[in-house]
Amino acid sequence: MSGDEINRVTLISPYALSVFGGVQEQVLAMSRELSRRGFEVQVLAPDDSDDSLLDTPARVVRLGALVSVRANGSRAPLTLSAKASRLASAHVRDFAPDVVHFHEPFAPRLGWGTLRAHRAAAVATFHRSGTGPALSLTRPLLRRWVRHLDVCIAVSRQAADTARSAYGVDPLVLYNGFETDRFTQFPRESSATLTLVVVGRLEERKGVATAVTAVRDHNALGGERWRLVVVGEGPERASLQRLANADPAIEFLGALSDEDKRRWYRRASVVLAPATHGESFGLVLLEAMAAGTRVVASDIPGYRDAAGSHAVLFSPGDAADLERAIATALGSRDDATIRGAREYAERWSMRQLVDEYVAQYARAREIYRPGVA
Template sequence: MSDRPLRIGLVCPYSFDVPGGVQFHVRDLARALEGQGHTVSVLAPADDDTPVPDNMTPAGRAVPVRYNGAVARMTFGPLSAARVRRWVTNGQFDVLHLHEPVTPSLGMLALWIAQGPVVATFHTALIRSRALQMAYPVVRSSLEKISARIAVSEDARRTLVEHMGGDAVVIPNGVYVDEFVRARPDARWTGTPDAPTIAFLGRLDEPRKGLPVLTAAIPQVLETFPGARFLVAGRGEAGEAEARETLGEHARSVEFLGGISDEEKASLLGSVDAYVAPQTGGESFGIVLVEAMSAGAAVVASDLGAFRRVLDEGRAGVLFRRGDPADLAATLVRVLGDAALRREVTENASRVVRRYDWSTVTQQVLTVYEMVLAAADGAVAEDPRSVRSLWTGLRGAS
């Protein structure tokens, strides 16, 4: 691999006003690449007053859109296209790395506007995606510009192949493992054998994140562990209100922490006895599982294909039947009551997570960059056909 420092442009489709998994992946990939000596610029939707890293260019206000089973905040249209063109022209990038280029946001615009060494990462994993089916005709001709494709998991690769054809190399999401290993437990969140603590992180108002499954399981867990505390972190006032109403008297055993910082998240995961991931679908990877595993929490997760693979088919965590509150409750009771089981899965997890550390993942991404650059005719530049592509694409997307 060449030791030449690269100028890399990363495009994130989703807003940093309400960040999620893809945003964190892009942010951390930029940090990891800069740690290798490369120059990185990130383009992402964000309001002008939203705190963003120094290497990020905010592309303006995003609007919430129902997309692939969630509410995604994206930006699109002629004004956004002008900002993308200016960023591409000024960046003088060796490699342009687009995330979710078929999502109607900045990545799609950049794909229409730019040409040269282009890498694309696909994060979505859905068996049937109406959004992808609708987007594909709009970007079909531009997909030929992509020099190399990455999928964050086998599930994401399968979605790509089934909806758009072609193939991709699987490179997982990354985690700064040692930052979670070193996280200090917080006495507020630490449990005891009689009063264990269980954490959940996710958007509270997205049903597919599984909070309703967890709340339905809590009363059964409390029958065996009446002192158990459930620590729920994440935004979504409507989801919290619905959970409180469902829990009734059992709500006193649940602490809603709201949005928490990265440091608080690491401390929380390093404090609890178990982390529960009750998601019901639409997950391509499961980055929070790796974070919990790194921090030493015993992971209890629904048996989604992506989660099963991250948990090494159940050797690095314990699986329960997706969408089944009774099985979740029984599984949690078993895990909380069996210290030897928790020790076994967390020891296995401490070995498994190393494959997801950014030190490993970054080298895999750089290998793709070098492969693309070896076959490239020049650097990233504006495509002379971009005006026509934009007009056709924006008209087709409207």
Template sequence: MRVGMVCPYTWDVPGGVMAHVRDLAEALIADGHHVSVIAPAADDAPLPFYVTSAGRAVPVPFNGSVARLAFGFLSANRVRKWLREGRFDVLHVHEPAVPSVGLLACWAARGPIVATFHASFQRSRAMSVSAPVLHTALEKISGRIAVSDAARKTLVEHMGGDAVLIPNGVTVGRYADAEPLPGWGPDGGVIGFLGRMDEPRKGLPILLDAFTRIAPDRPGLRLLIAGPGDAGDVLAKVPAALRDRVGILGMVSEQDKARAYHSVDVFCAPNTHGESFGIVLAEAMAAGAPVLASDIPAFNKVLGEGKAGALFVTGDAASLAREAAALIDDPARRATLSAEARLAVRKYDWSTVARDVVRVYETVTAVAAGGVEEEQATRVPEGARATGGEAR
């Protein structure tokens, strides 16, 4: 099957949706499908052979974060060219409601179109205002996937319709075995964090607060942080006496990310909101790292209501400190959680998830008259033209 896949967020910066698209594409290619991905990216960015650049992205505030999107005439022209040359059997658009390449692809194409919805949020004024514009694109979608109950609820409440539930995937084998990073554990006293350091909803300040509460009584306790952001700003939030016990890696490669998961005794995900699944949890679980996470609904479900990982009260540094201290002081419980996590994560392996996605492809192509074609006259709504910018 020839699959055209659209990633709305820049390929240059790691993120959950980008990782989902990358791993799904590679799983499908490994199964013998032809896959081509289009995504925002700098023209000189090193891209995998299956990725086409839709143009350089611009940062836009979205869902409590800063998303890097491409939405303008240059990107629209590249999308149309990609569609013409791809001759796809099915078009798979991720986050079609985001003002980026996926929305442009929906406007520019007709035929079998599948969309995956990732985001979870309670209210969105921007979504309400832009609903008429989005409808012109979303009405073309013939198959809908939500990665979680939270993402499905967001879809139903904000855009109508329903979706089949297919969770995020993780390449379990990529994380199952790796050597720890030089100078790090697990040695009974390492707590780990992976995420954007400067993004409040990722919850790093809550973890830093908890660490300063429990570290003085545990001289061997250390904190390992990976992800983009300003290391100086992070260390400024830690008492001077504890700063030498905080390691900041910055952005890491996929290989070093796997090694980081194997370097910790407890992996902490203190996210406060806006997570519909929690791919970092699945990755840590695949590595066998004991997980401690905030009890937001998405994390609660992935961790089996606390069976495959410990939970603390969202946003509560004191609760996080108590649970982290209990885990650090209890090697037997950490071992139990590690074993449960390795078992629970198997259902999220791409070998299983990709097959479920292909079934959706087969359903929408079976009822279509042909493959994906370019719309000969694409009418971009006036409201959308006003929002279209392009990085130069």
């Protein structure tokens, strides 16, 4: 264990842990790494009654009925229960953490009561990139709540710009991290078929329609066929299946366990990240690189930040340009390119990220003054 006088940490996720998403992945991975270091970790999240993704030794407390709310071009699996907010505060008091770490502190509603009533140093991580009407309406109230935060962090430059504009804070940028070793624990599975994999929620902004169109059109030409495997679930699944036009090379596997997703990263010839907007940081790109797989990504700010020079980029929403990028990536899978991308991905290991966060926890403890919350 490290961190001056820090033994207990509470992590608060406004989103259900069983639903695939970047915030949830960060919370669970951080809980595992902190626990590995000897910290006592409590995780608060909405009550989804699904243990399938709770791969963590931390103490998980789930509160409040789950609802799906449209936000930032996506569907957010959160709770709107005022009672859950009050119960969260009670659970935090009973656990008596040294630091409360809020992920998306102003997302409704689990952290709201805790934010105002906690009695510990408070660290906030802002994930969101982009604002909307709801954020504009609540900005005056949320800016008053900022005083309850001792240290503010953003996961990208875009997320920092949003937090600065919306809440008047100037966050430190710490890019998301991940457990790099978990992406090499399975052997690579070679196949004669060129396999493209998309992992993510099936909603419009994720751009899966662009991938389906590109593969469908390529296969219709009659040359070497590409297989597209879509991992994830969401409201666009039926329309995407219609778009595939019964092409047997396009498969929809639905939601899979974290382990199975990592296996598909290792099976893939190329991993596609075709989101059109709203991605503050492209962790999926780095996960694929760590797995030793070539990456094709849409040319949007969050993905550019993550990819460096190690992905083939294409114009968002442009199926023809995606087809070009896939062909380029398939032709550049040499050992040196794959090794360089894997070494690059190691910069974002969860070990290094938690080192940074533990230092910020200590800083928050120095800043925190009881009675201000």
